[in-house]
Amino acid sequence: MGFFDVFKKESHCASCHVVKPKDQLNDIDFSRRWAEPGGEKALLCRECMMARVTRGIKSFSGQAVVVWPMKKYGGYHYYSFSEMPGLEYEHDVVQKLRTLLEPKGRSCQCQKVAVFTWCSPEIFSNDPMGGEAHLSSAGAQYVCADCLCQALEEKIKEQDISFREINVPVGENGLWTPMEC
Ligand SMILES: [Zn+2]
Numbered sequence: 001m002g003f004f005d006v007f008k009k010e011s012h013c014a015s016c017h018v019v020k021p022k023d024q025l026n027d028i029d030f031s032r033r034w035a036e037p038g039g040e041k042a043l044l045c046r047e048c049m050m051a052r053v054t055r056g057i058k059s060f061s062g063q064a065v066v067v068w069p070m071k072k073y074g075g076y077h078y079y080s081f082s083e084m085p086g087l088e089y090e091h092d093v094v095q096k097l098r099t100l101l102e103p104k105g106r107s108c109q110c111q112k113v114a115v116f117t118w119c120s121p122e123i124f125s126n127d128p129m130g131g132e133a134h135l136s137s138a139g140a141q142y143v144c145a146d147c148l149c150q151a152l153e154e155k156i157k158e159q160d161i162s163f164r165e166i167n168v169p170v171g172e173n174g175l176w177t178p179m180e181c
């Protein structure tokens, strides 16, 4: 076995037990690195990951700005606005993100209540780590939980993304974004 074969190791989905190369499985960490004690941690295939993420999204009672997942980043992380200043986000970036939340009472194109603001990574000039944000609501769509899950699944399939670390919106209002991990 060559050195690089180590990375092709197979593993199985903790839910449906399908065996896949490890890089096609998704590491969910709903404990958010133990910020949410008791949050589930598991290695899941795309279908089981999406089912679990969908449950998480539907039980979230806050509002969130959601930046599309990007294949070049293996992480997809949720941060509440109140914890972001401690994570090296400039105060004014956080303030601007708050202004992108759906204005109260807006409905999704399907007529259900919109609670998520679905944004292109361009709001971060395609670099979520750069801190450089020309945040505007241009191109942002206000969507309900069902439409968010659908849009998310489309982006994941389109770019064939497997996450090395993914968690879901929980607790307070915040930002769900692609991230290095
Ligand atoms: Zn599975």
Ligand SMILES: [Zn+2]
Pocket (backbone or CB within 6 Å): 108, 109, 110, 111, 112, 143, 144, 145, 146, 147, 148
């Ligand atoms: Zn909708």
